[in-house]
Amino acid sequence: MKLEIERIEKAAEVLKGITRETKLIYSPVFSTESGNEIYLKPENLQLTGAFKIRGAYFKISCLTGEEKKRGLIASSAGNHAQGVALAAQMQGVRSTIVMPKTTPLIKVEATKNFGARVILEGDCYDDAYQEARRLEKKEDLVFIHPFDDYDVMAGQGTIGLEILDDLEDVHSIIVPIGGGGLISGIAAAVKARRPDVRIIGVEPDGARAMTDSIFKNKIQTLHKVDTIADGVAVKTPGSRPFSVIKDLVDEIITVSDAELMESFLLLLERHKLIAENSGVLSLAALHKLKVRGEKIVPVISGGNIDVVTISSMIDRGLVKRGRIFCFSAEMPDEPGQLLKISEILADENANIIKLDHNQFKTLDRFKQVLLEVTVETNGHEHVRKIIKALEKGGYSIERVY
Structure with missing residues (x-):
């Protein structure tokens, strides 16, 4: 049994009026950052918050x-x-x-x-x-298997048909990989109608079971998975998806958890869309594409994420993009020193959001005091200017994050 286009087309008929047809959203920010025309496929807006x-x-x-x-x-x-x-x-x-x-x-x-x-x-x-x-x-x-089933794969493949209907001249589609059901369904649908369209898979560095399987041409089982992308934390990929992926998927990219956090923040801040950690895999992969000027559709696979995780992702994403900068410095325990550092930061337009002035953290607490400061910044170049200004003012800076 194979995953034929007829089965996917049948699934599309069955799903009419049942699922949402998630229309593509053009992304100016991801287009600028990647050098391509990026159109988001927002399955985080699907019923239940995901493509499943x-x-x-x-x-x-x-x-x-x-x-x-x-x-x-x-x-x-x-x-x-x-x-x-x-x-x-x-x-x-x-x-x-x-x-x-x-x-x-x-x-x-x-x-x-x-x-x-x-x-x-x-x-x-x-x-x-x-x-x-x-x-x-x-x-x-x-x-009901989540990915190693032809009918399940066919249902997920309807996403590919919708993308082709929305963007006829698409060049590449980027899809998260867990067990492989989503990308195998999309690949089967798209390649049947447009074999020239590139299908690119994405896995986290800490859960690259499909990458290893393709490299060794045999299903591999990871000893452990270690990623914040819990939705794709699969040790053993599906055999049916594997057979489709090795024939139809053009490339698989791996990304770090830090890259996921950065993409999460950008999607939230610029598009006001919330995706779960595994849902932004395709966005994190945009930085690793070698092409420029092409029309590319990253599939945002899901948006089910709890508020505590959202808060953590925002904080870490801000750090990754150079929007939050924390440093420590030892300084003489003398009047005016704190004012001097505050003036340097003010001159560099760095907004102080937290400050800890502690003489008990130094080896010589009678002469020195340790200052730890967290400031809001405008990017990595801004952080470099702040560090340079502090060093010019005579302070030795140790970056905390």
Whole structure:
């Protein structure tokens, strides 16, 4: 069995009126930063906040009446869980979802709200998967795989058809990779109609299972995954997606967690759109493209992220883009020293947001005091000017972040 374009076209028909057709959004800021014309595919605006509803709904629609009566079970780090739960609810089918204990609370609660029975098991997707498979046999349930299933892949592939409808002269499409279901579906759809369009996958440095598998031409299992992108923290990619990816995907790029934070901040600040960590993989990859002047569509795969994580991502993104600068300096414990540093910072238009003046942090607390200052800045060049001005004023600066 293969992933034929006819199956994807059938999925598109089934999903009409069920899922949102997320129209492309032109991005001036990402276009300027990458040197290409960038059009965002905002699947973070999809029902349940991610693309997963597409594959889940189509898969369930293909089940027999007897299979639906038995009930469904799935394993997921979050977005597939919500997709299956909502799709099952819409089609009147019982669902059980096994999720890792590390899954953000917002995803757990959302899945329960769609009527699913939720079971928390293990520390990563693969642990939840094993438990779901055990319950599948014990309770005679029908397992809905998040990526290693042709019907699921076909449902995700409808994204590719929509992109081609919206932007006929697209040159490249960039897609996050976890287990591989999303990119394999998109690649199959796009290459069937436009084989010249480049399909580029993106993985985190700490979860590059598909990259390793393609390099060794055999499915690889990572010993561990280490990334903030929990939605793609998969140790073993799917065999069906692997077979499609090695034939149809042109390139796979890896990005760091720091690059994800920077892209998250830029998307939030300039487009007022919120994406989860795995959802901005395609945006982080824009900096690593070698082409210029092309029309490129990065798929923002999901937007399910909790408020605490949002706050942390903003803070780290500000640091990565040189918008927050923290430094320490030892200075004589004499009147006027604090004023002198404040004047230097004011002259350089650096806004002080935190200051710690502590004589107990130095070796000689009777003569020296340690000053730690956090300032709001306008980018890396601004930070360099501030450091130069402080050093010119006679201060030895140690950068904290």
